[in-house]
Amino acid sequence: MTLEADCPLKMYEEHHDLADYQSGVPRWCSGCGDNAILTAMQRLCRDHNLRPEKTAFISGIGCSSRLPHYMRAYGFHSIHGRALPVAEGVKMARPDLDVFVVTGDGDCCSIGSAHWIHALRYNMNLTVVLHDNHVYGLTKKQASPTSPRGLKSNTTPRGAYLEALNPLTVTLGVQNVSFVAQAVDWIPETLYDILDAAFRHRGLSFVRVIQRCSEFLPKLFDPWLRDPQKVQLLTHEGALKPSAGLAAVYKNQLDHDPADMNRAREIASLEDPIPVGILYRNPDVPCYEDLRLSDKVRNAETIRAGLEAEFDRFTVWPGGKRTQRGRAQGGNADDANGSDG
Template sequence: MSTTGTPLTKKDFKSDQDVRWCPGCGDYSILNAVQTAFAELGKKPHEVAIVSGIGCSSRFPYYMETYGFHTLHGRAPTIATGLKLANPDLDVWVVTGDGDALSIGGNHLIHVLRRNVGLKILLFNNRIYGLTKGQFSPTSERGKKTKSTPMGSVDEPFSPIGLALGANATFVARSVDIFAQHLVAMVKRMDAHRGTSLLEIYQNCNIFNDGAYKSFTDKELRDDRVVELHQGKPLLFGKNLDKGLSFDADLRPRIVEKADAATWDEHRANPAYATALAHADEASLPVPIGVFRDVARSPFESDLRNQLAVAGERKTESLDELLLGNETWTVGS
């Protein structure tokens, strides 16, 4: 709770509330990573506000010793937008899940991204509805058998990264709950971005969708199944970074020799390559993690505030003048 003096540690970002996620849930490691990153970034608890929607992930603010607002299903981006407009200096984070952000709140997510409001969005993607006990989500794979889809779902899933790029998001990245160091690094990258930054976090729900990401996150598989995106570096993977990823004429990603690997540029204005990676076939290609896109665009709240400043310079008017308007008449006593 101390807010002055000695440098803060991740403990300073832990609230006094008992964490009530299921034992073994991926959310614990994300909480830990965020607390670590915040401490390492030198944040002060009172300068941070975390806004969440509804779902397992959205309980997050209760466990953080910062300002927190647990809002409505899908609506966190709207409330966070208002908060950021109210106080552009405040460090506003949004915590959401795949159902919250992409199903009931899909509309708000795309609009906040296109506006580029200065929010940092942590999207916990476990590809399932956890808090309502196991229905398929908009990121569940086709054919997913759940209580509500006993014969398998016939829904095509969203790629959250692809969706964000389609909405012209300025910062889009992906990490994994159990890749602690990578996750901390990504949280720090988000923090440095001006405008909306969206981090998709692959998160394991060990109760309703256990092992969703096992095929590429298991320790022994990881090296061959995951490709890390690094700015200005070739797309390499494999235990000794001996394999590469490139794009064919139709921008389809394909595995190539190390020497032929494409060089990654997250600053490209054209989101085509990033989009191609976002939609890469998970079964046959290594899964990309890291920063897909990082481009500069002025944040919404600064542009709006600038208009106020300009208007204020152009015209000063007292409340009396405003109330009177231009056309009045007087009734004498």
């Protein structure tokens, strides 16, 4: 909805409520953890009063990657594993957009794992949410890289053979990583707070959300749900601060300064209790788009001038008028066979 503001220069001030970010009826199974993430995401958009047309949700393939369809914003439900490079292209072309990436444990940690590692290194200003339900859901119960060892699935009927990949230790091992957090779908308050901190962080914020698959692994997280002690909240001044109500339930808390990478790596290795909170945050890592985009005005005249200057380098003028600068052949600087001096 749009209200006229007092200041004549600021013609409209837009206010949005939750409904402004909702689109369609989610087709996820009832009890699926994706619903919790969707709700938190819509709240986040509302609370930051994001303009829907300036917000983009980019996803790959999998149950989680359906999320953009349920957001009223620009969305791009791309192909399996490639949400990150698509989002990087969007951000590079349009730094004015708020770009979110929605991915799953198969999408991000298996088929798209090369992009995952390099996205961390590029550190573009993206909010990346890994919906980690430890199983392939859309293709009906195959083991994923984060499936616990021994998990019986359609591709591992006698149990998964390998230890699970830990997305937190992987991300924290990559140069240029700037924000790593972990949430669980069954604590909406911290899920929201973590997404909020991730969105506020300038750089690539990577949030792993441990998420229940009600269809194929309905009981996997029961012990953690039943026993709050099996969740360790990471708190810190300026980072995560649980409400009194939440703190009363989740008493297992650890004061962790997200600036401390070594400690973050130790915490990331913990499997039980599950650490929930911000593991690492470094606002000083440069963003790739800031390194690459020039602040030069780009218009027909600048392109013409740049092009003419390049033409000059390679032009043979009639009547002996000659160019002063440049070299003989363009694109031959790579000539490995003729680099003599």
